[in-house]
Amino acid sequence: MPAALTTLITTPTFARHSTRPWQILEEAGAGPLRPYADAALPTDELVKYAAEADALIVGMDQITAEVMDAAPRLKVIAKHGVGVDTIDVAAAHARGILVVCAPGSNSRAVAEYTFGLLLSAARSLTASHTAVAAGGWPKLFGPELHGRTLGVVGFGRIGRLLAGYARAFGMELLAHDPYVADADMRAQGAEPAALDTLLACADAVSLHTPPDPSGAPLLDRARLAAMKPGAILVNAARGGLVDELALADLLSSGHLGAAALDAFSTEPLPADHPLREAPRTLLTSHMAACTPEANQAMGSMVAEDVVRVLTGRTPQHAVN
Template identity: 35%
Template sequence: MATGARRVVVTQRFFDEASLAYLRGAGCEVAIAELPAGRADGDLSEDELVALLQGAEGWIVGHARVTRELLAALPELKIVSRRGVGYERVDLQAARDLGRVVTIAAGGNDASVADQAIGMMISVGRRFGEAQARMRAGSWSILMGTDLYRKTVGVIGLGRIGRSLVQRLSGFEARVLVVSSRPDPAYAARTGVSFVDLPALLAESDYVSVHAPLTPATRHLLRAETLAAMKPGAFVINTARGGLVSDRDLLAALKAGHLGGAGLDVFESESDPDMQPVTDELIALPNVVAAPHAGASTREGLDRTNMIASQCVVAVLDGRDAPTQCVVADGRVGIPAE
């Protein structure tokens, strides 16, 4: 690599060769962090991150917390490029104040997460996990399941993943109810979905799938009172963010028999270790299908998000604008703050 190459640090596993070649071809010196076994970048301390990122102009990041203090300790860092679409762990105002750019890999994992939501609906409705556990124990008795076909599905949030889910649900001839801060009559006419308020969605849906960003307004959107308002026997699917659902209240609703089950890829314990006992109880329930925040982790999905994250890095290091849909904060001189 020629002297003067722009240093880019990747603190994520599963970074593919095509994305690596793209960065190197754009004149970047790429360092892929060797993370300790069993730890992701979100588990690293600020001191560990600073040591890894010294001299870096670009950072392709997973779930690490990007604080004002961390950014201030890395004066050469120009762009924080999320290989994903959530950015609640990034201090966006600090990035703007300090002249940095923050991007997300918009459009890279929509299909992967929507596929997972469908898979969880079918798995928990048809009781696949319970059936396999019984077979392993020697019992081949048949458990009665629930169809997804022609059921009412409530979709909370209609961003890219929510729309991908709606597209897939059409194949099941599902009746789709949507809660969104921006109802779209043209979209409703085109797809047949119905925009409703949250009480109506909860009362009528057989499956409720959450696809909203985690903000102070959406934290514990599904909690004791809203879970109690759901149709008896309904299923909760959360592939978005831990904290949108009160895991403690969901556990109580499942143990009480009010809900039929849940499909969970995200948990409050990811950001609050004190919630780990609740997570452990949830994943031990026979009517819960769980995954370790793996909705975007397909070969194809990671290849797409790696490349989008890399393209954002190169654009900013070249002095250009990253794709508009990817930019969540831009503090460069002459660029209006969001």
């Protein structure tokens, strides 16, 4: 592989907890370049730096046809993670650019974090911490999870792991995923259900599915209003899955019991966003995948596939 090849890295979390991904690129002569070590690359600078890139390793950046057209040398786009909804995959394929990701690399991290969000929301852990740190000493009540029903929307790797944690707490399980056979759900202890049935019956709902390509939220105002009164909503997947304004309204009205969110339609969350003031709400900074173990696995997987593509070999984790 020619020494002049360049891999542009736009995500600040790449290889934060392991030197191995850097070594993979450097040993292959793939010229890793990360303009910002502690922040994502601004869009205008992304276009500028992409002009010299043979490979991109990206996070939540929007990789559009415009970005690709500014990068005539580009051969591969690697998602430092799993979901590729921020990449125009069709445009990439039309230009002969491969797209790769790191499936399974962060599944356990996200599933564990999601269950932590659920438990924290149910028992008001962050509200208690905030009050105690401010000098208070409240006794906040919340439901036990044992015997409650968890609805899992999206029953892939993360959804199945979450289901296992919920079973260990004695929860009943409903699952919705049009791409998974009913028998597979039942084998994991979950009863298959239509989405609207799940929303009406579950005491807590957790989302683990990509957003609709149209941009329409999976849980719009009508579906949020149709959730079981007092239910908890957990979203550690994508912000576009939920009508956030409607969610804030339904929390304020008391229809929903709580919400715990790690993903938002706009990130960082705007200062005037209504969810900041909504009651019984736990908000975190899209960090469910942030474990050293997942970080090392993601970095190594995408670096290895970048090198495979740049050396004319077939990647192991190509996105169709």
